[in-house]
Amino acid sequence: MRIGIVGGGAVGLLTAAYFCGDHDVTIYTRRNEQAEKLCTHGLTVICGNERTTHRVHAEPFVREIEEEMLFIAVKQYDLANILQTRIHMLQANAIMFLQNGMGHVSYLPHVPHHHIALAVVEHGALKIDDTTVSHTGVGQTKWSVWRGEKEAFSFLSSTNNRFPFQYVDDWEAMLLEKLMVNVAINPLTALLRVPNGMLVTHEPYRQAMKQLFQEVASVFQLEQRERIWKHIETVCRQTAANRSSMLRDIESGRKTELDAILRYVIERANERGVPAPISTFLYALVKGKQLEGEKER
Numbered sequence: 001m002r003i004g005i006v007g008g009g010a011v012g013l014l015t016a017a018y019f020c021g022d023h024d025v026t027i028y029t030r031r032n033e034q035a036e037k038l039c040t041h042g043l044t045v046i047c048g049n050e051r052t053t054h055r056v057h058a059e060p061f062v063r064e065i066e067e068e069m070l071f072i073a074v075k076q077y078d079l080a081n082i083l084q085t086r087i088h089m090l091q092a093n094a095i096m097f098l099q100n101g102m103g104h105v106s107y108l109p110h111v112p113h114h115h116i117a118l119a120v121v122e123h124g125a126l127k128i129d130d131t132t133v134s135h136t137g138v139g140q141t142k143w144s145v146w147r148g149e150k151e152a153f154s155f156l157s158s159t160n161n162r163f164p165f166q167y168v169d170d171w172e173a174m175l176l177e178k179l180m181v182n183v184a185i186n187p188l189t190a191l192l193r194v195p196n197g198m199l200v201t202h203e204p205y206r207q208a209m210k211q212l213f214q215e216v217a218s219v220f221q222l223e224q225r226e227r228i229w230k231h232i233e234t235v236c237r238q239t240a241a242n243r244s245s246m247l248r249d250i251e252s253g254r255k256t257e258l259d260a261i262l263r264y265v266i267e268r269a270n271e272r273g274v275p276a277p278i279s280t281f282l283y284a285l286v287k288g289k290q291l292e293g294e295k296e297r
């Protein structure tokens with residue numbers, strides 16, 4: 001199958017590495033320089049002590065793309081621009097969005113593709129350089145159909161066992177559960193500058209995370225609260241040594257996905273007339289840190 005992957009970051013490179021053995025994969029990058037490096041040096045994936053280099057095709061995303069299947073692996077803040085101004089350049093039978101957060105859902109009615117799927121990536125992936133990605137945590141990718149037919153994505157049932165895909169029926173519950181994880185962990189770790197594990201091992205931080213969780217759970221009238229709270233605590237323990245993506249972005253003076261995660265919550269709270277003072281306060285603090293870092297860069 002001809003597969004295109006838009007975005008040569010951690011998730012895009014990881015996805016390309018696990019599909020390029022069985023499929024005809026092209027990585028569409030933002031920079032010409034990255035595409036040239038990938039074509040010249042190949043794509044290297046590190047998993048534990050193993051280091052594997054794959055030959056792969058890459059080109060900058062500057063013209064119309066025509067593929068059978070497209071994975072969109074850019075950050076939320078770059079996705080808005082692609083969906084608003086370049087959606088006509090993405091020609092494919094089926095398309096899958098791999099973003100954290102829920103900011104992209106409101107754009108989907110304008111996406112013309114027949115088959116649209118949403119996914120949440122539960123792997124750990126770290127981009128080392130333009131041609132190397134480290135698979136830091138082997139997990140799974142949950143996916144669900146937003147429009148069209150599940151069968152359009154049938155190739156996902158036979159993937160590498162280090163890169164499994166699991167179908168779930170309810171895309172909204174799937175995205176909401178991942179949103180709850182990212183809301184609880186990412187802004188607090190970014191502000192406190194602590195690894196994920198500290199949010200459960202240091203009791204005052206656990207209490208703060210619980211208050212935030214309860215507020216956001218009320219905004220969404222979340223079902224199965226106890227199960228999802230336990231899940232968040234488990235993610236903190238399983239990724240105890242990890243620095244969340246938002247903390248890493250803040251530390252590097254980069255833009256974060258705060259808007260797609262916490263601003264999304266605040267907007268829903270305002271729409272529904274539910275108070276969200278903790279989220280609003282936290283949003284202002286993390287946004288302030290982000291802007292401070294971006295200015296220094």
Ligand SMILES: NC(=O)C1=CN([C@@H]2O[C@H](COP(=O)(O)OP(=O)(O)OC[C@H]3O[C@@H](n4cnc5c(N)ncnc54)[C@H](OP(=O)(O)O)[C@@H]3O)[C@@H](O)[C@H]2O)C=CC1
Nearest residue numbers: 007008009010011029030061074075078099100121124125
């Ligand atoms: N990393 C992880 O472990 C996980 C990430 N996710 C989610 O996956 C999504 C992607 O994250 P991640 O891969 O880490 O992010 P990265 O920042 O590593 O990668 C994003 C890539 O998109 C590229 N890009 C931006 N704009 C364009 C464009 N117009 N055309 C082509 N490429 C473009 C960037 O290029 P350039 O380098 O030139 O800026 C960059 O390489 C996010 O929503 C994230 O939350 C989910 C779970 C785990």
Ligand SMILES: CC(C)(CO)C(=O)C(=O)O
Nearest residue numbers: 185239242243244245246
């Ligand atoms: C699950 C978690 C919090 C792991 O660090 C993550 O998705 C992130 O850092 O963005």
